[in-house]
Amino acid sequence: MLIASKKCNELTDQEVVDRALREVDYFSCLYERYEPALLRYVRRITGAGQDGAEDILQDAFIKIWRNLRGYDPGMKLSSWLYRIVHNEAVSALRKQTSFGKNRTVDWADAEPLLLHHLLNEVETEEGSIPAEQLHSWISQLPQKYREVILLRYFEELDYEAISDVLQIPEGTVATRLNRARKALEKTARATLTPNQKK
């Protein structure tokens, strides 16, 4: 018996976890609550298609279920879920020969925060950077920079949450973000032709 969405929505994350441990059907609440964001994240970090990303997410959720008693309520549940999904995605990514081969990710919803930041640094004739272009630059970044950019600007996680997801100190998150932005700017400057720039 699947739990109705209405009933799920009335419960907090912790309540869902507690109930799921008593009755597995409540686990579906957790999946439904976080699936859209996590699926999008998996697609962005792996460059996988819809089916591939769903498989990765499904495997990640089996791990989440197996480790549900290990969840520390001192941490945001979303950060813990992102951590497991991230590790599963990175592990899947390592099995691929190259990042985003045959990718079909729609980057049209790319978070404008990063675009604004880049636009301040690299002004273009059009005044905006096409999502495909941005995707291309991000995909050229080393994995450790790509993941902080995705988590900060696309998933909109704060430094503390990113630190919990990647299991690195917050200071390291800040340093990596800074370097990642610089690397992006450098790539952007090198890519944009002179007549594209103002």
Next chain:
Amino acid sequence: MNTAHKLVEQIKSQHIAPRPQWQYTALKWAVWTGFGLTVLIGALAFSVILFTIQQVDFRLLQHLGHSWLEGLLSLLPLIWITFLALALLLSMYTLRYSERGYKFTLARLAGYSTAFSILLGTAFFISGGAQQLEQAFAIRVDLYQSVQEKKEQLWNRPGEGYLGGTIVRVTPEALQLEDFEGQTWTIDYAAADWPPRIQLEPGEAVKLSGEKTGAARFKATFIRPWGGQPLNGQQPKMRPKE
């Protein structure tokens, strides 16, 4: 059937159960016990290093026959320094893998591990435990040269002006001293300098600096207590190895 439903059905059909709570509790305990043990080992090593520094007079380095670096390496408690370094590395590693260990930078992890080992080690050293540990180690490990052995070697070079041993007799003109090899020396101490805290009486262990004036005669220019005695004032009674 939506994906959430499929997931729950998969869990049910494959009888996938969450790991039991005790596994997480055991892991937590294992990590913190590991951290405690490595800090303890680091503390013991640090206390013996302190004991060595207290015992060995590094100023003698310049008078040793070989190079300064060679002399320093022979005097440093390298085995304990290695223990300390390994223990610090392991305690950093275990702390890093504690529940929130990833929040700490490498410098902080090193700082915490070092601070705990230094505090505990200093307390152990002050309590006199370092000397007992060092001697117990020397008795059980044949290849290990104890601090006392190193020190005796350093102060058993009368030809170079260094002599150590135990006073067996005191007269106004001379001291009778038995060195660490059992040889008795007559010490002229008329011109010697010695601190007021030293008791020139039979049974007192001392170290002398001066000049060898005969086969069993030595003229002292200064006399110092054998030094580095444990704070409870007891002279080590056991000789580690013959």
